[in-house]
Amino acid sequence: MSRLRVHNVTVSLDGFMAGPDQSLDHPLGVGGGALHEWVFATRTGYRMLGLDGGSDGVDEDYAAQGEVGIGATIMGRHMFGPVRGPWHTPTWSESDQPWNGWWGADPPFHHPVFVLTHHPRPSVEMAGGTTFYFVTGGIRDALDQAGAAAGDLDVRLGGGAATIAEYLRAGLVDYLHLVIAPVLLGSGERLLDGGVADGYTCSRMVGSTDVTHVELVRSADRS
Numbered sequence: 001m002s003r004l005r006v007h008n009v010t011v012s013l014d015g016f017m018a019g020p021d022q023s024l025d026h027p028l029g030v031g032g033g034a035l036h037e038w039v040f041a042t043r044t045g046y047r048m049l050g051l052d053g054g055s056d057g058v059d060e061d062y063a064a065q066g067e068v069g070i071g072a073t074i075m076g077r078h079m080f081g082p083v084r085g086p087w088h089t090p091t092w093s094e095s096d097q098p099w100n101g102w103w104g105a106d107p108p109f110h111h112p113v114f115v116l117t118h119h120p121r122p123s124v125e126m127a128g129g130t131t132f133y134f135v136t137g138g139i140r141d142a143l144d145q146a147g148a149a150a151g152d153l154d155v156r157l158g159g160g161a162a163t164i165a166e167y168l169r170a171g172l173v174d175y176l177h178l179v180i181a182p183v184l185l186g187s188g189e190r191l192l193d194g195g196v197a198d199g200y201t202c203s204r205m206v207g208s209t210d211v212t213h214v215e216l217v218r219s220a221d222r223s
Contacts, residue, residue, distance in 0.1 A: 007066030016188040071153030076163030
């Protein structure tokens with residue numbers, strides 16, 4: 001049976017996963033990009049950018065783990081792109097072209113991706129083996145579809161904050177790798193408000209020179 005895993009989710013010291021005023025120019029909110037500087041310094045981060053090099057060590061170990069044994073991904077609509085409301089209505093652009101995600105023609109997933117939305121849309125097949133499926137039936141429906149697509153592999157929950165929090169509140173996340181960055185954002189989108197960590201225990205905490213890595217697992221009495 002597939003596990004639902006969350007990897008490389010980074011929050012600020014004051015608990016924000018994204019900064020304020022999300023926009024096309026600031027997809028992670030103003031200042032939110034600083035949360036992820038640690039991962040783009042690693043060898044895995046360099047590969048994501050099509051570059052050679054990058055650092056080894058504990059940060060690289062964690063960054064790489066998020067790619068191992070994953071057969072499908074779930075994400076919220078805000079993580080997929082900036083368009084709100086019905087899909088035919090662009091809100092951040094004058095273009096009438098359909099929005100197919102932040103990642104260009106060849107997204108980095110290379111497996112099925114299930115996007116939570118309130119607005120139906122046909123699936124979108126991209127280069128490199130990525131196909132986006134748009135799920136209107138809620139978080140459990142998305143998890144069922146992703147688990148079936150993943151087969152013997154696990155499902156990765158990509159975010160954003162509201163989507164991860166909803167799965168945590170439902171007790172559906174099996175493993176959460178949380179990263180704490182030495183950044184203060186002041187406002188934005190929090191991850192762990194409202195008791196979303198109830199039923200989870202810390203199995204490991206380790207620091208690098210840049211961030212602190214925390215592993216949370218679902219308690220046995222909640223499974």
